[in-house]
Amino acid sequence: MSAWPSPIIAMPFILVVVFIDVLGIGIALPVLPMLVGEYTASRELQTYWYGALVVVYGLMQFFCAPLLGALSDRFGRRPLLLWSLLGLGLHFLLLALAPSLALMFVARVVGGAAGASFSVANAYASDVSTTDQRAKSFGLVGAAFGLGSLTWSACLYNVALSNARRIAAQGYLSHTNGPQVDLSCGLGNRAGENIGDWSLGINDTKLNSMFMASADHRANILGPYHYVATAWVVGANGAGYIAVEFA
Numbered sequence: 001m002s003a004w005p006s007p008i009i010a011m012p013f014i015l016v017v018v019f020i021d022v023l024g025i026g027i028a029l030p031v032l033p034m035l036v037g038e039y040t041a042s043r044e045l046q047t048y049w050y051g052a053l054v055v056v057y058g059l060m061q062f063f064c065a066p067l068l069g070a071l072s073d074r075f076g077r078r079p080l081l082l083w084s085l086l087g088l089g090l091h092f093l094l095l096a097l098a099p100s101l102a103l104m105f106v107a108r109v110v111g112g113a114a115g116a117s118f119s120v121a122n123a124y125a126s127d128v129s130t131t132d133q134r135a136k137s138f139g140l141v142g143a144a145f146g147l148g149s150l151t152w153s154a155c156l157y158n159v160a161l162s163n164a165r166r167i168a169a170q171g172y173l174s175h176t177n178g179p180q181v182d183l184s185c186g187l188g189n190r191a192g193e194n195i196g197d198w199s200l201g202i203n204d205t206k207l208n209s210m211f212m213a214s215a216d217h218r219a220n221i222l223g224p225y226h227y228v229a230t231a232w233v234v235g236a237n238g239a240g241y242i243a244v245e246f247a
Contacts, residue, residue, distance in 0.1 A: 010078075010128040011137060012205075017081045018121050018144040021088065025057075025115070028095065039101045049101055053108045060112025069119045077124035080117065087114025118145070139212035143221050155185035156229035156245040163195065163243035168235035173197060178245060187227045187247040192220040194244040202232045202240040211244075220246050 033050050040046040072080040091111030098104045122141055129137040159181045167173055173195050182191035194217045196207045211217035225246040232242050 010124065011140060013078070014081070014121050014124050015140055015144040017085060018118065018141055020085060021115050021117060021121075022145050028092070028111070035095065035098075035104065036101065039104075049104075053104060056105065057108045057112040057115070060109055061116040064113040064116040065119045068116050069123060072120045072123060077120055077127065080120050081124065084114045084117035084120070087111070090114075136209055136212070139218070140208055143208055143212050143218075145222075151227050153185060153187060153227040153229050153245075153247065155187070156182060156227055156247060157231060158229075159185070160229045160231035160243040160245045161233070163193070163245075164231040164233040164241050167195060167197070167243070168233040168239075168241040171235055171237060171239075173241075178243065182245050182247045185227075185247055188225070190224060190247070192223060192225065192246040194220050194242075194246075196242050198240045198242075199238075200240070201234055201238060202242075207242055220244070 032053055033046065036049045036053065037046050040049055068080055068084070087110055091107050091114060094107030094110065095104060098107055122138065125137040125141050126134055159178060162181075163176070163178050166176070175193065175195065178193040178195075179191040182193065183189070194211055196210055196217075198206050211221060223246065227247045228244065230242060230244045232240055234240050
């Protein structure tokens, strides 16, 4: 058997796949009621079919996760993850072009089966990580899962950029009123903020690892938020400063 790819090569691929998988769930759910409404004559039928399309997606994920895991043992982790992305793409294409509820149902079956790749992603992360790095790799996968369920906000980005510029100018980390300003974006009644720095400039991988290793920062990433924005600023000392806003 050939050696597993280096974590430096494999982990970004795994994180992107997990992020896209979860992002796909968030993209489809808000528009499903509208799509279903075009083919139903009453609110009751719309509710029934919307529920059916949501439930079948979850059921297919539940039943197909062990199947994909077994197939990845036989054919390899990376090919299965690539095929799952192809399946998700087909799922979205069918949803967009479906002329009937029956074809939408088929699309959700395909999407649920293809989206059951989280077990493969975790197995791949375990395969390419050494024993002492495995917990960190699982943490990064969890972070990708959490971020995939979040929607980017331009308002939060302005807050993040302002805070990143402030801490870069002062040359050290400190919180001010970031979460309070986040609430002014009108995106919910809860807000959070992560800040960090890296002496060698901008480095998302290092900061993600540092955030996931900290209970408080990890709680924000995996917390009950729906919107996120990040901003980096490089200070006069060459260090990179990041602010991440959640709401």
